Amino acid sequence: MTDQSSFESSPVSPVSRSFSFSSLLRSPASGAFMGFAVVFILFSIFGFGRNFLSVPGVTTWVNYASLVGIIAIPVGFLMISGELDISTGAVLPASTMTVAIVCGHYQMPIMVGIVAALSVGALIGFVNGYIVTHTQVPSFIVTLATLFAVAGLTLYLSIFFINNTNSFYNAPAFAKALLGGKFYGFNSSVFWWAGLVCVFVFFLHYSPKGSWVFALGGDQESARNAGIPVTKLKIGLFMLCSTATAFAGVLQVITFNSATSQANFGLIFNTIISVVVGGVLLTGGFGTVMGIVFGVLTLSIVTQAIGFTEIDRNLSFLIIGVMLLIAVLMNDTFRKLATSWSKPSKK
Amino acid sequence: MSAKQPILELRNVDKSFGPIDVLHEISIKVRAGEVLCLLGDNGAGKSTLIKTLAGVHQPTRGEFLMDGQPVTFGNPKEAQERGIATVHQFGGTYPLMSVGRNFFMGSEPTKGFGPFKYFDRAKANRIAVEEVQKMGITRITDGDRLVGGLSGGERQSLAIARAVYFGARVLILDEPTAALGVKQAAHVLRIVNEAKKRGLAVIFITHQVMHAMAVGDHFAVLIRGAIAADFRKGEKTREEIADLMAGGESMAELEANIEVYQQTHDGHVPQMSA
Numbered sequence: 001m002t003d004q005s006s007f008e009s010s011p012v013s014p015v016s017r018s019f020s021f022s023s024l025l026r027s028p029a030s031g032a033f034m035g036f037a038v039v040f041i042l043f044s045i046f047g048f049g050r051n052f053l054s055v056p057g058v059t060t061w062v063n064y065a066s067l068v069g070i071i072a073i074p075v076g077f078l079m080i081s082g083e084l085d086i087s088t089g090a091v092l093p094a095s096t097m098t099v100a101i102v103c104g105h106y107q108m109p110i111m112v113g114i115v116a117a118l119s120v121g122a123l124i125g126f127v128n129g130y131i132v133t134h135t136q137v138p139s140f141i142v143t144l145a146t147l148f149a150v151a152g153l154t155l156y157l158s159i160f161f162i163n164n165t166n167s168f169y170n171a172p173a174f175a176k177a178l179l180g181g182k183f184y185g186f187n188s189s190v191f192w193w194a195g196l197v198c199v200f201v202f203f204l205h206y207s208p209k210g211s212w213v214f215a216l217g218g219d220q221e222s223a224r225n226a227g228i229p230v231t232k233l234k235i236g237l238f239m240l241c242s243t244a245t246a247f248a249g250v251l252q253v254i255t256f257n258s259a260t261s262q263a264n265f266g267l268i269f270n271t272i273i274s275v276v277v278g279g280v281l282l283t284g285g286f287g288t289v290m291g292i293v294f295g296v297l298t299l300s301i302v303t304q305a306i307g308f309t310e311i312d313r314n315l316s317f318l319i320i321g322v323m324l325l326i327a328v329l330m331n332d333t334f335r336k337l338a339t340s341w342s343k344p345s346k347k
Numbered sequence: 348m349s350a351k352q353p354i355l356e357l358r359n360v361d362k363s364f365g366p367i368d369v370l371h372e373i374s375i376k377v378r379a380g381e382v383l384c385l386l387g388d389n390g391a392g393k394s395t396l397i398k399t400l401a402g403v404h405q406p407t408r409g410e411f412l413m414d415g416q417p418v419t420f421g422n423p424k425e426a427q428e429r430g431i432a433t434v435h436q437f438g439g440t441y442p443l444m445s446v447g448r449n450f451f452m453g454s455e456p457t458k459g460f461g462p463f464k465y466f467d468r469a470k471a472n473r474i475a476v477e478e479v480q481k482m483g484i485t486r487i488t489d490g491d492r493l494v495g496g497l498s499g500g501e502r503q504s505l506a507i508a509r510a511v512y513f514g515a516r517v518l519i520l521d522e523p524t525a526a527l528g529v530k531q532a533a534h535v536l537r538i539v540n541e542a543k544k545r546g547l548a549v550i551f552i553t554h555q556v557m558h559a560m561a562v563g564d565h566f567a568v569l570i571r572g573a574i575a576a577d578f579r580k581g582e583k584t585r586e587e588i589a590d591l592m593a594g595g596e597s598m599a600e601l602e603a604n605i606e607v608y609q610q611t612h613d614g615h616v617p618q619m620s621a
């Protein structure tokens with residue numbers, strides 16, 4: 001019915017494409033960027049004498065941000081679509097142990113281990129998505145259940161296969177270089193994250209399916225009525241989230257040569273805080289990838305780089321708590337700004 | 348006229364949600380160039396009926412024919428692909444998304460090839476603004492504006508404009524004029540008449556007798572899920588239609604009751620009670 005692709009060059013109105021300060025301010029990413037800038041400047045001032053701006057200072061929090069960031073962006077997609085995924089805290093160790101057991105203990109090629117770990121992630125995501133879409137149970141409860149189920153299973157199977165809850169694994173040189181190497185202090189994961197950010201930005205903000213994600217969080221009933229495959233899309237987003245988490249696990253085990261089966265509860269908080277500080281509305285329907293990127297960077301500075309400043313280490317949780325509160329309050333303001341905004345009428 | 352084959356036809360369709368029977372033995376026909384007005388009290392099953400036609404619900408029993416051929420729509424997309432566009436009673440727009448993205452939700456225009464297809468924002472915005480302005484909403488000039496900043500009637504007009512744009516053969520409107528001002532409602536009625544002239548089949552739900560009489564060629568009255576009356580334009584008077592819309596009770600009687608009440612209660616209108 002619709003002409004899906006047209007080759008006519010549609011006239012682009014110059015106003016809608018030109019840079020404008022107000023359109024920048026309306027973006028939920030701008031709040032996240034300002035928060036990041038404030039934290040970065042403050043830490044630079046207090047960390048000037050303590051190497052905050054040195055190579056080890058910067059790489060510490062950027063390396064950390066890359067692993068959290070690979071997970072936080074799909075967690076953000078789910079939040080935009082009106083869902084929450086907290087099972088990430090168990091998927092990450094499940095993935096690291098899968099690689100360590102398959103490649104370390106059973107000596108299989110690294111590719112087998114990676115595929116196995118990603119499949120474990122995809123499967124957990126499918127289970128999450130299937131239950132959420134086929135029952136009335138909120139995703140918070142569903143993923144809370146899988147969090148514990150997967151965490152327990154990981155511990156049990158680790159003991160069963162290798163009689164240990166931790167394991168070591170040294171990846172072959174090419175895999176190490178590609179997935180766990182270091183370039184000027186930056187881990188490979190930083191470059192993977194950068195690449196994935198580009199793909200995620202394209203998916204959410206430019207591809208037609210990106211609109212559907214927002215529609216799910218905006219009004220799921222209307223989205224279904226508009227012919228959007230709500231169930232498939234939602235299951236797909238849960239699978240993307242768990243698979244991305246598993247990929248972060250692969251990068252982690254190859255970078256640090258070790259795996260643990262302990263559930264990573266901190267990761268759950270860190271991803272959700274990053275997403276909210278990044279300007280995604282808790283109620284769904286609004287958010288940007290770049291906002292989440294700044295949210296992750298801010299959180300990483302505060303938690304990882306505080307040791308490179310004169311600020312007392314113990315204050316880092318306090319700063320995060322205050323930041324989160326400010327972000328939630330600001331997000332509401334940004335949303336109001338965005339909805340009330342209209343292009344200044346041309347005279 | 349009635350010799351023409353109906354575009355959509357339901358034969359003895361039932362719809363139940365688990366143990367709740369909502370529609371019983373519904374048989375309706377809609378032909379090209381004809382407006383079918385669905386009338387009925389709140390909860391009569393009008394929205395359920397049109398959701399069945401739109402592919403949101405599947406009939407529990409009975410036949411569903413399009414152009415004389417049996418069809419089943421597994422989901423709304425399949426109905427849309429056959430040229431059936433629906434404006435549902437509630438929702439239909441996403442407040443935190445732009446006018447352009449709202450308009451093309453689920454049928455996005457794209458540029459580029461293969462995995463690099465991207466949303467053609469300029470084209471979407473241009474068409475959306477044009478179509479909404481045709482509905483008489485001239486205040487919308489920017490397709491990037493978020494729908495949350497529009498008034499309820501403007502949002503409704505956007506949803507209608509969208510259906511008119513995508514509805515190739517059948518246009519289904521569930522109480523489209525409920526949120527609209529006098530002028531915009533008149534626009535919608537004119538658009539319904541235009542669609543009819545272009546040869547579309549229109550199904551129109553309303554609680555306003557004047558609106559129904561202004562566009563309807565054919566009327567079907569639902570009472571508690573069953574077709575209670577089925578007649579053509581000119582076969583019933585305004586009063587008779589109003590009575591049927593009130594679920595069979597006489598409007599004159601209802602009005603008389605109100606008058607008696609006012610006389611005994613110092614001119615106060617009775618409070619609506621649950």
Ligand SMILES: Nc1ncnc2c1ncn2[C@@H]1O[C@H](COP(=O)(O)OP(=O)(O)OP(=O)(O)O)[C@@H](O)[C@H]1O
Pocket residue numbers: 364367369387388389390391392393394395396436
């Ligand atoms: N999904 C559902 N599950 C169970 N019952 C439903 C469902 N959808 C509708 N119903 C019931 O079907 C009946 C008819 O509802 P419907 O929305 O079709 O009425 P309507 O004629 O459109 O009313 P209104 O004029 O108020 O819009 C109602 O009693 C409603 O409770």
Ligand SMILES: [Mg+2]
Pocket residue numbers: 393394395436521
């Ligand atoms: Mg209704």
